[in-house]
Structures are given as C-alpha cells and as structure tokens.
Amino acid sequence: MTPRTTRSPARHRWPDVLTVERARPKAVRSRPNAWWLAVGTVCFGAFMGQLDASIVTLAYGGLRTDFRASLAAVEWVSLAYLLTLVALLVPAGRLADAHGRKLLYLYGFAVFTLASAACGLAPSLQALVGFRVVQAAGAALMQANSVALVTTSAPREWMRSALGVQAAAQALGLALGPTVGGALVSTLGWRWVFWVNVPVGVIALVSGHYLLPRTRARTKVAHFDWAGLGLLAVATTSALLGVSAASGLPVPGWGVGLLFAAAAVSGWGFVRRQRRAAAPLLDLALLRVRAVAFGLAGALSGYLVLFGPLVLVPVVLTARGSSELTAGLVLTALPAGFALAATGGDRLLPHSLTDRGRCLAGAGVFLLAMAAMAVVPQGVAWTAGLLALAGLGLGTFTPANNAMIMAAVPARSSGTGGGLVNMARGLGTALGVALVTLALHLAAGSGTETGARWSASILAGVSAVAVVSAWLGPRGNGPGPERAVAGST
Structure with a gap:
C-alpha cells in the first residue's frame, strides 16, 4: 500500500504553527x-x-x-x-x-x-x-x-x-x-x-x-545525548553549589570538597562521553578553536568583573554611612557605562581596530579601574567614577569578544556557540558574587575596608586574565567556517 503524503491543511494548521518556523512577511524581509x-x-x-x-x-x-x-x-x-x-x-x-x-x-x-x-x-x-x-x-x-x-x-x-x-x-x-x-x-x-x-x-x-x-x-542529530546532559548538569550544579558553599555558607569543609570532587569527576565523564558519542551534546572541536577557547575565558572573566561590584559596592558604601538609595545610584554607573560603550563604541573607535584590539583596549580599561579600586579611598565620588570607567571597558570588551567567538563558530552550530557564551556568562556571574562574598567573609575580623581591598584585588587579577585571553586571541577578523550571511526569510 502506498503511504499517503498529503495532509489536510485545516487539520494540521495548529501543529504546524507549533513545530514549523514561520517565514517573515514579505513586507518585513x-x-x-x-x-x-x-x-x-x-x-x-x-x-x-x-x-x-x-x-x-x-x-x-x-x-x-x-x-x-x-x-x-x-x-x-x-x-x-x-x-x-x-x-x-x-x-x-x-x-x-x-x-x-x-x-x-x-x-x-x-x-x-x-x-x-x-x-x-x-x-x-x-x-x-x-x-x-x-x-x-x-x-x-x-x-x-x-x-x-x-x-x-x-x-x-x-x-x-x-x-x-x-x-x-x-x-x-x-x-x-x-x-x-x-x-x-x-x-x-x-x-x-x-x-x-x-x-x-x-x-x-x-x-x-x-x-x-x-x-x-541546521545540524541534524539521530538522537539526543541524554547521558551527556546528565553529566553536564551534575558537573555545573556541583561546581556552583561548591562555590556558593565556599563563599561563607554554613557547610562543613568536607562537604565543599565533596561537591568539587563530584564536579571534577562528572566533568571528566562528560568530556569522555563527548569524545565517544556518535551524536555528542557538544562538539569538543569547537573548544580547540583559538577564538572560541580564549574568547570563552574572556567572557567568564568579563562577567565576573561585571557582577562582583554589584555585591561589593553596597556593602562598602552602607558601611561608610551612605544610604541604600545612594549605593544603588552609585551602582548604576557600572551598567550605564557598559551600555554607553556597547552602543557607541563602533562610532568612536577606529573602524580599522580589530575585535582583538577592542578586547585588549576594553580589558585594559576595566583592569585599570579594578586596580584603582584596590588602592583609592572607597568614597561615593571615587567609586562612581571608577565604576563608570569599568563599565566603559566592559562595554567595549564584551561585544567584540562575543563577535570574535561567534565569527569562529559554524552557522549550523550557532545555537551551541550561543549556549557556550551564556554558560560562561552564568559561571562568571556566580563566581563574581561568590568570590567577593568569600573575600568579605574572610576579612570580617579586619573590617569592611580590608575586605573591600581584597575583593578589588581579586577583581583586578581576573581582569588581568581577560587581558591575557584577548592577547592570545586571533589577530584577524576573518569570518568563521561556514558563517552564514543575514537570513532572508
């Protein structure tokens, strides 16, 4: 019997809406x-x-x-x-x-x-x-x-x-x-x-x-790698819980060690699984691409520096007698500087400056800001100015770094590349909060000022990692393999 290949449009209208991507109207595309x-x-x-x-x-x-x-x-x-x-x-x-x-x-x-x-x-x-x-x-x-x-x-x-x-x-x-x-x-x-x-x-x-x-x-797959998903989930969850526990939560030392051990073992298992799986969750060849590997390290470092001050600044300013409202207003200098540089950087910087050059310039600026926070007085005016400077550096660095990563990812794997970028961002966010919290916790006996300087020194060290990652990145802006042009539909 010959199988039927035609379907009633009326009967399958809603399933198609739910399972098929709709083309943009002609007036739009x-x-x-x-x-x-x-x-x-x-x-x-x-x-x-x-x-x-x-x-x-x-x-x-x-x-x-x-x-x-x-x-x-x-x-x-x-x-x-x-x-x-x-x-x-x-x-x-x-x-x-x-x-x-x-x-x-x-x-x-x-x-x-x-x-x-x-x-x-x-x-x-x-x-x-x-x-x-x-x-x-x-x-x-x-x-x-x-x-x-x-x-x-x-x-x-x-x-x-x-x-x-x-x-x-x-x-x-x-x-x-x-x-x-x-x-x-x-x-x-x-x-x-x-x-x-x-x-x-x-x-x-x-x-x-x-x-x-x-x-x-697209990248078609015969089946989904559920085992890889399980190993990745255990690795990331254990690592993040371990970081949170180490940052001052009432968890015994052996518990923290057990969480990090579980993260290491499951992470090793995930890599091993991806090397052997017929349809891996993550093509490890992507991580061997220079722009991707160093770009992800830079992305993690950048978001760590972005979110660390969100914990640090309110603690420091309120301890010095400022109100929560004042601390909040000072803190907005960081995302404001970020947004200004992210939207206006291309107009102000030379068009001949490569993504790598922009990453180096941006990382150098927020390294300078974090280093200054470790040595200058933690007053309202100084803090606001240095946060704005850090925001300008991060707003210059982040779009260029993301562009460098995604230009090196094949178009058929753009979703996986975007997932990696955002996973680095998530890990950087968690580490930024945890490391600053840990520094403030460890320095509790020496006062808030000491904890603030320790925290700023840690953020300066991470900023230096971003500078090194940018320096080791690719020296050109050439398109990546199979990079697609703008979609037409």
Whole structure:
C-alpha cells in the first residue's frame, strides 16, 4: 500500500504553527535593514533576562514574611534558577541547532512568560522554587539562541554593533532591576516582581513570530545525548553549589570538597562521553578553536568583573554611612557605562581596530579601574567614577569578544556557540558574587575596608586574565567556517 503524503491543511494548521518556523512577511524581509528588527526583538529577551536576574533579590523580604521562611530557604528562589539555567544552556543550543533557533527561542519565551505568571501565583515557597526551575528552562532556550539569532541575522560587518545593542539591552535590564524591583515590592508586593515579565513576554512572542528569520543552517542529530546532559548538569550544579558553599555558607569543609570532587569527576565523564558519542551534546572541536577557547575565558572573566561590584559596592558604601538609595545610584554607573560603550563604541573607535584590539583596549580599561579600586579611598565620588570607567571597558570588551567567538563558530552550530557564551556568562556571574562574598567573609575580623581591598584585588587579577585571553586571541577578523550571511526569510 502506498503511504499517503498529503495532509489536510485545516487539520494540521495548529501543529504546524507549533513545530514549523514561520517565514517573515514579505513586507518585513524585503526591507533593507530588516535584520535590525530581528536584533530589536532579541533585545526584549536580553532586557527581560537581566531585569529578572537583578530584581528577584529585592523580593526576599516579602517572601520571608509571607512564607515565614529563613533567608537560607528563600535564597533557593535564586539558586534553583541559576543552577537550572547554567546546566541547560548548552543542551538548549544543541536542540536549537537541530530543530530551529527561532522555534526554540519562541518556545523559551512562552515557557518563561507562563512560568513567571505561575511564580506570581505560587501558594508556597516550595511551589515558587519549582516554578523558578521551569522559568529557568525557558530562559535557557531564550539565552542560548539570543546570540545565535543576532549573529545569523546581522551581516558580518555589522555583527559587533548588533551584539553591542544586545549587550546594552542586558545592561539596561541590570541597571533598572533594583529601581523597578524596589518600586514594585514597596507598592504592589513581591508577586509583581514576577508578573512584570508577562506583558513584555507577550509583546516579544508576537514580535518574534513576525520579525525573526527562519533557521537556514541546521545540524541534524539521530538522537539526543541524554547521558551527556546528565553529566553536564551534575558537573555545573556541583561546581556552583561548591562555590556558593565556599563563599561563607554554613557547610562543613568536607562537604565543599565533596561537591568539587563530584564536579571534577562528572566533568571528566562528560568530556569522555563527548569524545565517544556518535551524536555528542557538544562538539569538543569547537573548544580547540583559538577564538572560541580564549574568547570563552574572556567572557567568564568579563562577567565576573561585571557582577562582583554589584555585591561589593553596597556593602562598602552602607558601611561608610551612605544610604541604600545612594549605593544603588552609585551602582548604576557600572551598567550605564557598559551600555554607553556597547552602543557607541563602533562610532568612536577606529573602524580599522580589530575585535582583538577592542578586547585588549576594553580589558585594559576595566583592569585599570579594578586596580584603582584596590588602592583609592572607597568614597561615593571615587567609586562612581571608577565604576563608570569599568563599565566603559566592559562595554567595549564584551561585544567584540562575543563577535570574535561567534565569527569562529559554524552557522549550523550557532545555537551551541550561543549556549557556550551564556554558560560562561552564568559561571562568571556566580563566581563574581561568590568570590567577593568569600573575600568579605574572610576579612570580617579586619573590617569592611580590608575586605573591600581584597575583593578589588581579586577583581583586578581576573581582569588581568581577560587581558591575557584577548592577547592570545586571533589577530584577524576573518569570518568563521561556514558563517552564514543575514537570513532572508
């Protein structure tokens, strides 16, 4: 019997909407700069992700009161999200490379938005933590594909500028988070910290459906590497829990050692599995590409330096008698400088300056700022100025570094490359918070000033790592293998 190959359009209309990427309307894709519409759409996710990351901690007080929970229990609202996000970024990128980056990006937004609504309705702390895990799964689908959608939409000569706009959207979300979060918690209550994501998510879903291009280059896989996913999840989760425990949490030393041992063993197992698997979760050949290897080291270092001061500065300034409002305003100098450099750097710096040169210049600037923070008085004016300087350096470094990495990743693996970039960002974020917290904890007996100088010295050392990574990076801006031009549909 000959199998039927035709299907009723009416019967399969909704399944197709859910499983097939829709082409952009002709009026959109025929525009000369239609790729900017795609970049703008991705900026919704970049903004919302960082807004959510910086806003949730302001709800801790309300959560403790409503659920009568300890601070340690409430911290799992953030920790469960971070652990899930970092563990799923590379697998999410791998799935997107196989099934479509636009499709999985939109699925991620849908999951994130629905989970945000559920978080606001959570009847208990346990339910809230569970919904945050689901929310993080949606965020992983968004973040793994955001960089990939930008780099496969923008022409190569505009890639760095497009990534700069995306980075600026992240910085804007980071800057507005404390202000928006404080206003929402004090007026409407902690549940609106999560509900604020819903209208933005709906707008982004509709915009993405019509403005994002379809995936042109894919990497088909016969089956998904579930064993690799399990090993990667154990490695990242154990490592992040170990870092959190070492930064001053009441965990015995043998417990911290056990977590790091589990991370090392499972990480070794993951690498071994990827070398032997017929369809690996991560093609290890990507990590042997010079631009990718040193670029990821630079990305981790950059985000560590970006998030470390977010913990350090409020502690130092409030200890010196400044109000929380003053500390918050001073802190906005960092993301403000970041956004300014990320959006305006291409206009101000010479066009002949390569990505490597921009990375070196940016890393040198934030190294200078962190070194100065270790020696100058920790007053309001000095701190604000040095944070702005660090932001300018990071805003110059980050788009160029991301462009250098993604230019070296084949277009068919852009989702995996984007997942790696965002996993490095997640690890850098966690390490930045943990290392500064650990330095302040260890120096508690010597006073806040000593802890602040130790913390700034650590951040200066990490900045030096970023400088070395940029120096060892590739010396040209040539396109990577099989790099796609901007999508046409």
